[in-house]
Amino acid sequence: MYTEMVKRPRFISVAVRVTPAPKKEEKKDKRVVMKLDISPADRIERSSNYPNGTISIEKDIGKLSDCVKMCQEQKECVRVVAIPTKGWCLLKNKKHRKLVSKPGFISVALKKVPPTKKQDKENNDAMEQDISPIDRIEEDSDYPQGTISIEKDVNKLSTCVKMCQKNKECVRVVAIPRKGWCIMKNKMHTEMVKRPRFISVAVRLTPTPKKEEKKDKRVVMKLDISPADRIERSSNYPNGTISIEKEVEKLSDCVKMCQSQKECVRVVAIPSKGWCLLKNKKHRKLVSKPGFISVALKEVTPSKKGDTENDDKMELDISPTDRIEQESDYPQGTISIEKDVNKLSTCVQMCQKMKECVRVVAIPRKGWCILKNKMHTEMVKRPRFISVAVRVTPTPKKEEKKDKRVVMKLDISPADRIERSSNYPNGTISIEKDFGKLSNCVKMCQEQKECVRVVAIPTEGMCQGCCYPDQRMVLIEK
Numbered sequence: 358m359y360t361e362m363v364k365r366p367r368f369i370s371v372a373v374r375v376t377p378a379p380k381k382e383e384k385k386d387k388r389v390v391m392k393l394d395i396s397p398a399d400r401i402e403r404s405s406n407y408p409n410g411t412i413s414i415e416k417d418i419g420k421l422s423d424c425v426k427m428c429q430e431q432k433e434c435v436r437v438v439a440i441p442t443k444g445w446c447l448l449k450n451k452k453h454r455k456l457v458s459k460p461g462f463i464s465v466a467l468k469k470v471p472p473t474k475k476q477d478k479e480n481n482d483a484m485e486q487d488i489s490p491i492d493r494i495e496e497d498s499d500y501p502q503g504t505i506s507i508e509k510d511v512n513k514l515s516t517c518v519k520m521c522q523k524n525k526e527c528v529r530v531v532a533i534p535r536k537g538w539c540i541m542k543n544k545m546h547t548e549m550v551k552r553p554r555f556i557s558v559a560v561r562l563t564p565t566p567k568k569e570e571k572k573d574k575r576v577v578m579k580l581d582i583s584p585a586d587r588i589e590r591s592s593n594y595p596n597g598t599i600s601i602e603k604e605v606e607k608l609s610d611c612v613k614m615c616q617s618q619k620e621c622v623r624v625v626a627i628p629s630k631g632w633c634l635l636k637n638k639k640h641r642k643l644v645s646k647p648g649f650i651s652v653a654l655k656e657v658t659p660s661k662k663g664d665t666e667n668d669d670k671m672e673l674d675i676s677p678t679d680r681i682e683q684e685s686d687y688p689q690g691t692i693s694i695e696k697d698v699n700k701l702s703t704c705v706q707m708c709q710k711m712k713e714c715v716r717v718v719a720i721p722r723k724g725w726c727i728l729k730n731k732m733h734t735e736m737v738k739r740p741r742f743i744s745v746a747v748r749v750t751p752t753p754k755k756e757e758k759k760d761k762r763v764v765m766k767l768d769i770s771p772a773d774r775i776e777r778s779s780n781y782p783n784g785t786i787s788i789e790k791d792f793g794k795l796s797n798c799v800k801m802c803q804e805q806k807e808c809v810r811v812v813a814i815p816t817e818g819m820c821q822g823c824c825y826p827d828q829r830m831v832l833i834e835k
Contacts, residue, residue: 358783358784359781359782359783359784359810360781360782360783360784361781362776362779362780362781363779363780363781363782364778364779364780365778365779365780366778367778367814367815367816368778368779368780368812368813368814369767369775369776369777369778369779369795369812369813369815370775370776370779370780370781370810370811370812370813371769371774371775371776371795371799371810371811371813372774372809372810373799373802373803373808373809373810373811374808374809374810376809390441390442390444391418391419391420391421391424391439391440391441391442391444391446392419392420392421393421393441393463394420394421394422395421395422395425395465400465400466401421401463401464401465402456402463402464402465402466403463404458404459404460404461404462404463405438405456405457405458405459405462405463405464406438406456406457406458406459406462406464407436407438407449407453407454407455407456407457407464408453408454408457409452409453409454410449410450410451410452410453410454411447411448411449411453412431412433412434412448412449412450413447413448414445414446414447414448415427415445415446415447415448416443416444416445416446417444418439418444418445418446419444421437421439421441421463421465423446424437424439424446424465425437425465425467427446427448428448428467429467431448433450433451434448434449434450434467435449435450435451435453435466435467435468436449436453436464436465436466436467436468437449437464437465437467438462438463438464439462439463439464439465440461440462440463441461441463442461455482482534482535482537483510483512483534483535483536483537484511484512484513484514484517484532484533484534484535484537484538484539485512485513485514486514486534486556487513487514487515488514488515488518488558493558493559494514494556494557494558495549495556495557495558495559496556497551497552497553497554497555497556498531498549498550498551498552498555498556498557499531499549499550499551499552499555499557500529500531500542500546500547500548500549500550500557501546501547501550502545502546502547503542503543503544503545503546503547504540504541504542504543504546505524505526505527505541505542505543506540506541507538507539507540507541508520508538508539508540508541509536509537509538509539510537511532511537511538511539512537514530514532514534514556514558516539517530517532517539517558518530518558518560520539520541521541521560522560524541526543526544527541527542527543527560527561528542528543528544528546528559528560528561528562528563529541529542529546529557529558529559529560529561529563530542530557530558530560531555531556531557532555532556532557532558533554533555534554534556535554544563577628577629577631578605578606578607578608578611578626578627578628578631578633579606579607579608580608580628580650581607581608581609582608582609582612582652587652587653588608588650588651588652589643589650589651589652589653590650591645591646591647591648591649591650592625592643592644592645592646592649592650592651593625593643593644593645593646593649593651594623594625594636594640594641594642594643594644594651595640595641595644596639596640596641597636597637597638597639597640597641598634598635598636598640599618599620599621599635599636599637600634600635601632601633601634601635602614602632602633602634602635603630603631603632603633604631605626605631605632605633606631608624608626608628608633608650608652610633611624611626611633611652612624612652612654614633614635615635615654616654618635620637620638621635621636621637621654622636622637622638622640622653622654622655623636623640623651623652623653623654623655624636624651624652624654625649625650625651626649626650626651626652627648627649627650628648628650629648638655642669669721669722669724670697670699670721670722670723670724671698671699671700671701671704671719671720671721671722671724671725671726672699672700672701673701673721673743674700674701674702675701675702675705675745680745680746681701681743681744681745682736682743682744682745682746683743684738684739684740684741684742684743685718685736685737685738685739685742685743685744686718686736686737686738686739686742686744687716687718687729687733687734687735687736687737687744688733688734688737689732689733689734690729690730690731690732690733690734691727691728691729691733692711692713692714692728692729692730693727693728694725694726694727694728695707695725695726695727695728696723696724696725696726697724698719698724698725698726699724701717701719701721701743701745703726704717704719704726704745705717705745705747707726707728708728708747709747711728713730713731714728714729714730714747714748715729715730715731715733715746715747715748715749715750716729716733716744716745716746716747716748717729717744717745717747718742718743718744719742719743719744719745720741720742721741721743722741731750764815764816764818765792765793765794765795765798765813765814765815765816765818765820766793766794766795767795767815768794768795768796769795769796769799775795780812781810781812785821786805786807786808786821787821788819788820788821789801789819789820789821790817790818790819790820791818792813792818792819792820793818795813795815795820797820798811798813798820799811801820
């Protein structure tokens with residue numbers, strides 16, 4: 358019951374008993390192609406459809422003449438629409454809509470339908486398109502915005518145009534013929550958009566409005582203070598903002614604003630925007646920020662209160678300083694977390710007193726000291742964390758995994774019996790493992806009446822009575 362062969366790399370297969378391959382049934386195209394057998398041939402309207410007004414849809418019609426006869430048998434039927442490639446015939450009554458282009462459709466009129474007032478009102482356009490030349494009319498077009506007024510029940514397009522001509526503001530009309538609507542537009546209308554069953558006529562020519570170039574209103578700040586080396590480039594001091602002043606043209610003006618306030622100790626500016634940020638002594642430490650600049654006005658002496666509330670709680674007092682790994686964390690292997698540690702050297706000493714501890718990770722802003730053993734994982738980058746190695750631990754060597762798989766010998770002859778990179782899914786009787794020879798696999802299959810094929814995975818020493826995903830396969834005749 359296994360299925361047909363599929364190609365699968367590193368699979369082989371051997372046929373044990375020959376089974377005839379099932380013949381594929383050819384699928385016949387059951388579509389009926391309609392013969393266009395009516396005369397004269399010019400009665401047939403090509404690529405045409407008349408939506409709505411469908412009486413019935415007849416299928417599997419072999420001749421267009423049969424379609425026409427069906428229509429003649431019904432009093433209501435005035436037209437047929439056919440799809441020759443499908444053999445479909447659609448019978449239409451007089452309520453069908455106007456012709457629309459539809460590739461693959463054809464149509465034949467059987468009766469001329471005289472237009473009635475009721476039909477004009479319900480199905481056809483309520484507005485007659487009576488202006489000349491006809492190419493003045495833009496089909497399927499609308500001009501949004503700029504509407505002066507909407508006039509309803511207008512039965513002629515020429516009437517719509519005359520109404521626009523009497524109004525000095527009006528430059529264009531947009532009409533919806535099926536509703537009899539006339540929409541008068543002034544020069545404030547936007548560009549044309551495509552909209553089905555809308556039409557448009559230009560009444561007065563209006564020059565295409567030029568797009569105004571948007572002027573950049575941003576104030577670029579002049580860096581006019583001296584000496585220039587007072588300016589710290591690409592620098593920001595978060596928090597401690599007193600106020601943000603915008604549209605400041607000179608950096609000197611920003612500095613003066615700061616000097617006028619007792620609390621202000623520093624300014625941070627964004628010259629490309631003309632922004633000036635006044636900072637008090639509660640601002641945090643310097644962080645790099647491209648496009649920002651800073652100028653210090655007063656030196657801030659850190660106080661105990663200031664250190665506790667805003668600055669780092671832990672002093673980085675170990676030497677040499679290059680022992681400190683900035684923005685680094687070593688997950689896992691945590692022995693303990695000590696809080697309110699005010700010096701990094703104290704944190705290191707705690708680690709030295711413990712035999713297990715090989716490294717410390719600290720969070721200075723919180724005053725936290727995290728002691729780590731050798732089970733910690735590799736370093737990951739983490740902002741505002743620091744790390745110091747206390748004891749050197751050798752990097753553990755990765756154990757090489759030995760391949761315990763049994764590699765199967767392909768010892769059957771002739772060798773061309775083996776189908777390489779082939780698999781036959783489903784129909785598996787059993788799966789045997791740790792086979793050293795393909796011949797043993799074949800013998801196992803021969804001992805079972807049901808078995809007609811073996812599939813093997815030589816690299817894994819696996820053998821089965823057929824069809825298992827990801828295997829090589831061997832075909833064996835018996």
